[in-house]
Amino acid sequence: MPELCVGERRWVVPSGSNLLDALNEAGLAVPYSCRAGSCHACLVHCLAGQPVDALPEALALAQHAQGWRLACQCRVVEDLRVAVFDPHRDGVPARVCAVDWFGDVLRLRLKPQRALRYQAGQHVVLWLGMVARPYSLASLPGEDDFLEFHIDCQRPGAFCDLARGLQVGDGIRLGELRGGALHYELDWQDRPLWLLAAGTGLAPLWGILREALRQGHRGEIRVVHVARDGAGHYLDGPLLEMAGVNVELVLADRMDEALAGLRPSSRQTVALVCGGAGSVERFARRLFIAGVPRGQVFADVFVEHA
Incomplete structure (x- = not known):
């Protein structure tokens, strides 16, 4: 043996x-x-x-x-x-610089001890003590001087239970930086861009949306955000203030009805979808029915953690 x-x-x-x-x-x-x-x-x-x-x-x-x-x-x-x-040996130290609550969603902003090179749509493993979970980056590199994460704390969980107690100045460790399935390509600039999110699946899309606008995206931009309740639309203000972005805020019990109304203006439409497995499956199915080619649908599925 x-x-x-x-x-x-x-x-x-x-x-x-x-x-x-x-x-x-x-x-x-x-x-x-x-x-x-x-x-x-x-x-x-x-x-x-x-x-x-x-x-x-x-x-x-x-x-x-x-x-x-x-x-x-x-x-x-x-x-x-x-x-x-060992996060204390192998991880990157960071400090909490802002803690904001939007219903059950924690917006956590961190200042790492050293600069982290990343792209909108990537993930980072966060360590609190010896509890680790991956979260999508919602910040925009080169524009935000912090790392931003959106954490759904509705249900109990080992990481969420610790995150609820975080305060400005607390220490946290950053583990592995991972490439996500979602990103923005420069050759999409003239194509319709649809961003469909459920819950905190909005986090990576928030960074990608701002990256698209920074790159001068010229095609239609449509954002659909599905949430359990009104408080779950935690970025409704900033989203609705964005010029040239068509935003649809949908409650979960009206999701199928809202998705049935999706009509792409072009076969060149690119769709980025993010959320839990059930929501992503429903997004993808509706996009296929609406005529968006499978090769133009990019999905990031959030895995539920204990």
Whole structure:
């Protein structure tokens, strides 16, 4: 049976053991929330030996080549030495510079200790203590001097429970910066651009919308935001003030009715959709029925975390 080593600790595990389970069963308390390779909280560094990785594409090629792995996706088949991601050693320190509540939505703004190079639509893993969750960046690089995140705190959760207590000046750690499925391309400037969001799925689209306007987007821009209630339309003021942007604020119980009215003005329409799995599926289905080609629909699905 293979030997697993972390620091000075060594122990034997059955061949084929899930690496995350093996580490946690040994009392190392590696965080996780999705076990699907999405949250990236269980990042570990393989120093010697190689596990069988079921989802290598979840990490950037350079990061994977350096030996980083997602423990939830790995099986131990040979002797393996790993270092668990330590946010205090490996993460980027940041301070809370603003905390604002819009109903159950927390708008969190952070000042990192060093500049973070990113693009609108990307995600960052946030660490509070040893609890980690990925969140989309809502800020715009080169314009905002902070990193902004929109956190839905309606339901209890390990990260949300801690986030509710955050105050200006508190410390937080930034983990991995990840490329999201959503972005803005310069060659879209003359094409209709539709941005469809449910809940805090608006976060990455808020950054992308402002990026499109900064780049001088000339085509139609349409924003559809679905929320549980009026308070859930937490960016209604700034959105409605944007010149040249058609904004539709929809309550969840009227979502299907609103989507049925979508009529693209061109087959060149590009649609970016974001939210929970159910909402994204409904967006995508309606866009297909409306005639937007599948290759012009880009989706980012938020995974629910405990």
